[in-house]
Amino acid sequence: MSNILIIKHGSLGDIAQACGAIQDISEHHKDDQIHLLTTKPYYDLFKKNPHISNVILDKRLSKLNLIYLYSLMKSIKRYSFSKVYDLQNSSRTSFYKKILFPSAAKDIWSSTETTLPAGTTKQDFDKDSVLERFDHQLKSSGINTVHTMKPDFKWSSSDITQIKDYYKLDKYIVLFPFCSPHLNSKKWPYYNDLINIINEKFNNMYKVVSAPGPNEIKEASNVNALAILDNGRALDISQLSSLIKGSSFVVANDTGPAHMTSHLGSKGLALFGAHTTAHKVSIERENFKAIQVSELSNLSAEKVFERLSSSIS
Known part of the structure; x- marks a missing residue:
């Protein structure tokens, strides 16, 4: 029996996308x-993944922090890994x-760098979609990629019965109108207009909710949706996964929760501006x-509702 290492630091959307590759490995x-x-935000989450035996924490301190770097490298080396998959x-x-592994090839260290197609630059390769890149990397490393192109994030869910009972959630639509402050180009500005249309057209059949992150709770008060929290705190990733999985529909900016929704198999829409394409981030399912x-x-908002209403039934 050998020890195999997979590296996946984040972000949330990337974590959801990597599930199929991890399963194939x-x-x-x-x-x-x-x-x-992995990093602290995903350490406890990955402990739930049935395809992983052990999770190692990387605090990702500065590479100039030689004491930390030495400690991390020493911790990794003690496992005597026979193969590393850098996702x-x-x-x-x-x-x-x-x-x-300074001189290792793809038989020891599988990465974009060691499996790059002949005659292709990394810059050109990175223009392919995320899942296509994973697929090429693993196939080049001798792995049969059954799941890589269709990640399944359902393992991430936890029981949120008490939260759903508290908010009386039965049939509900989840909105994710938030995004990182430095990525405002991803933010669609008409969520409140969409909420008004949903309530009117569906005659309040669906409860419209949001699930703000820790730094979004204050901002959520500007959205006319019920903010779902756990005793005043933001839902953790597993709780959020369950909230999404139980929803009737999700509308989101191009953020982590949108990718979670995609790979949970739930119905929804992601709204993209010119910052990237849906194909490149492998989000459509x-x-x-x-x-x-x-x-x-x-x-x-009318255009978004038109797509929502044609898909929700």
Whole structure:
């Protein structure tokens, strides 16, 4: 039995997308121990993943923090990993490779760098969709990719019966009108208009809710939707997963919860401006679609409702 390491630091959307690749790696190494290196926001979450044996915490302190770096590398080396799958493919993980396996090829360290198609630059390769890149990386590493292109995030859910009972949630639509402050280009401005249309057209058949993150609770008061919290605190990822899975529909900006919805198999819509494309971030699925426009401020609430109403039944 060998020890196998997978590296996946984040973000939330990336975590949901990587589930299929992690499952394929685990099934390929079914007689080995699968360890995963991740960051604090996802440490407890990954402990629930049935395809992972052990989770290792990377605090991602500065690379100039030599004491921390030495401690982390020492911790990793003690497992004597026979193979590493770098699903983060960042400058940081490339730096880790230089320390741990400086001259390793794809038979030891699987990454974009070591599996890059001949004659292709990383810049050009990165233009492919996220899941296509994972698929190529794993196939080049000798793995049969059964699940990579269709991640399943359902393992992440937890029991939120008490929360749903408290808010009397039965038939409900979840909105995610938030985004990181430095990514305002992703924010669609007409959620309150959409809420008015939903309530009017559906005659209040659906309760309209939001699920703000820890830094979004104050902002949620500006949205005319019921903010779902757990005793005044933001839902954790597993609770959020369950809230999404039990919903009738989700409308979201291009953020982590949108990717969760996609890979939970739930019905919904993601709203895209010119910042990227739905194809590149691999978000569309059988039940989850995207509306792509050049400018989000030109996308009307009526247009979004039209797509919602045609899909929700």
